[in-house]
Amino acid sequence: MYQFFVEPDQIQGNKVIITGKDVNHIKNVLRMKAEEEISVSNGVDGKEYRCGIKELKGEEIICEVRFIKEDGVELPSKIYLFQGLPKADKMEWIIQKAVELGVYEIIPIAVKRAVVKLDERKAKSKALRWQKIAEAAAKQSKRGIIPRVRNVMSFREAIDHSQCADIRMIPYELAEGMERTREVIGSLRPGKDVAVFIGPEGGFSTEEIEDAIKAGIMPVTLGRRILRTETAGMTVLSIIMYHLEQ
Known part of the structure; x- marks a missing residue:
C-alpha cells in the first residue's frame, strides 16, 4: 500500500x-x-x-x-544521530538507512578530521537534499513521522543540542571493554531519548573526545575491529532498535 x-x-x-x-x-x-x-x-x-x-x-x-x-511503527524513544560529515555521497546512504532503523533526528556535524568542508551556501543546499532523502526513506519504510535532518552544526553546537537526550554515547576505539557498552545499552528504557555521536572517516580528535566526556557523553566501544563511519552508525542504531523494539 x-x-x-x-x-x-x-x-x-x-x-x-x-x-x-x-x-x-x-x-x-x-x-x-x-x-x-x-x-x-x-x-x-x-x-x-x-x-x-x-x-x-x-x-x-x-x-x-x-x-x-494508533500503535504506529515508531520506537518508544527518540534517537538522535550526530554524524560527522563523511566523504562523497555517504551521507545520503547514512540518512536513508538511519531513517529505516527508526532514527528521530539526524544532525550533521563539522568536526576537525572531516575531509568535507561545506560553506554556508553548500550546507543549506545539502540540507534540503538530505531532508528529501529522509522523506523518501520514511515513505518507503512506512514511518509515522519524517525524521528531521538539521543544518550542519559545529561539534560544540552538537554537544549543546544533545542535552535534549537522556543517554548520550560516543563510540571510540580507545574506550573501555564491551561490558561498559552492554551496561550503557542495557540502561535504555522506553521514553529515554538517546544521542549517538559518530565520527567521520578520520574519527574524532583527542580534543573532541575530551570535550564530549567533560560534557557527560559516554565513550563506548563497538568491538575490537575498526568500523567505517557508515558502518559504525548503523551498528549502534541496529543495537538500539533491537533493544527498544516492542
Whole structure:
C-alpha cells in the first residue's frame, strides 16, 4: 500500500486533502482511481490514517478516513544521530538507512578530521537534499513521522543540542571493554531519548573526545575491529532498535 505524508491541518475530521506534488504522483504516475486505498501520516503524531480515495480533482485529492492505526511503527524513544560529515555521497546512504532503523533526528556535524568542508551556501543546499532523502526513506519504510535532518552544526553546537537526550554515547576505539557498552545499552528504557555521536572517516580528535566526556557523553566501544563511519552508525542504531523494539 502506498503511503503519503500531509500537514496536520490537511486531516480534517474524517476527511484528508492531499495537495502538492503527490497529486500528480497519485494521478499520473500511480494512476490510482476512486475507492483505492492509501496510507496517510501527518509526520507528527505517528498515527497511520488508512484512507479511501473519494475524488481526484485538478490540484487536490479528497480521501475519506476508514480507520486509524494508533500503535504506529515508531520506537518508544527518540534517537538522535550526530554524524560527522563523511566523504562523497555517504551521507545520503547514512540518512536513508538511519531513517529505516527508526532514527528521530539526524544532525550533521563539522568536526576537525572531516575531509568535507561545506560553506554556508553548500550546507543549506545539502540540507534540503538530505531532508528529501529522509522523506523518501520514511515513505518507503512506512514511518509515522519524517525524521528531521538539521543544518550542519559545529561539534560544540552538537554537544549543546544533545542535552535534549537522556543517554548520550560516543563510540571510540580507545574506550573501555564491551561490558561498559552492554551496561550503557542495557540502561535504555522506553521514553529515554538517546544521542549517538559518530565520527567521520578520520574519527574524532583527542580534543573532541575530551570535550564530549567533560560534557557527560559516554565513550563506548563497538568491538575490537575498526568500523567505517557508515558502518559504525548503523551498528549502534541496529543495537538500539533491537533493544527498544516492542
